[in-house]
Amino acid sequence: MKIAIGCDHGGFDLKQVIVPIVEQAGHTVVDLGCHTNESVDYPDFAALVCAAIGEGRCQRGILICGTGIGMSIAANRYRHIRAAMCHESFTARMSREHNDANVLCLGGRILGSALAQEVVTIWLTTEFAGGRHLRRIKMMG
Numbered sequence: 001m002k003i004a005i006g007c008d009h010g011g012f013d014l015k016q017v018i019v020p021i022v023e024q025a026g027h028t029v030v031d032l033g034c035h036t037n038e039s040v041d042y043p044d045f046a047a048l049v050c051a052a053i054g055e056g057r058c059q060r061g062i063l064i065c066g067t068g069i070g071m072s073i074a075a076n077r078y079r080h081i082r083a084a085m086c087h088e089s090f091t092a093r094m095s096r097e098h099n100d101a102n103v104l105c106l107g108g109r110i111l112g113s114a115l116a117q118e119v120v121t122i123w124l125t126t127e128f129a130g131g132r133h134l135r136r137i138k139m140m141g
């Protein structure tokens with residue numbers, strides 16, 4: 001898959017950890033910034049990642065800010081996005097199985113690298129279950 005990744009300054013360090021994890025799992029990373037620890041505005045990077053998915057340039061996205069909260073609020077404003085903030089493995093799995101989440105939001109000031117690796121790996125490998133869950137997703141337009 002092609003995975004768009006975006007972050008703000010609060011997520012920059014964790015992005016540096018996540019990019020090689022995604023690549024080692026066999027995916028192509030499209031890194032849409034930011035590229036330093038300098039203060040930036042997370043909605044700008046959520047917009048870039050959501051556009052990459054909406055235009056079909058990437059299949060899924062990962063957004064990282066300090067808490068994951070701002071990125072998930074920003075990403076879920078786009079109709080084609082189902083963004084899930086996951087900081088442990090159960091919600092990472094369920095966000096794919098039940099919600100077909102196409103964006104994963106992480107908090108760079110919350111997750112350590114080992115847990116981030118676990119969450120990202122589960123999120124990338126878990127398939128959507130479909131069935132009644134598809135019906136519910138369709139209800140949201």
Ligand code: RB5
Pocket residue numbers: 008009010011042065066067068069070071
């Ligand atoms: C930036 O300081 C911080 O507010 C941002 O990274 C994020 O946590 C917002 O939800």
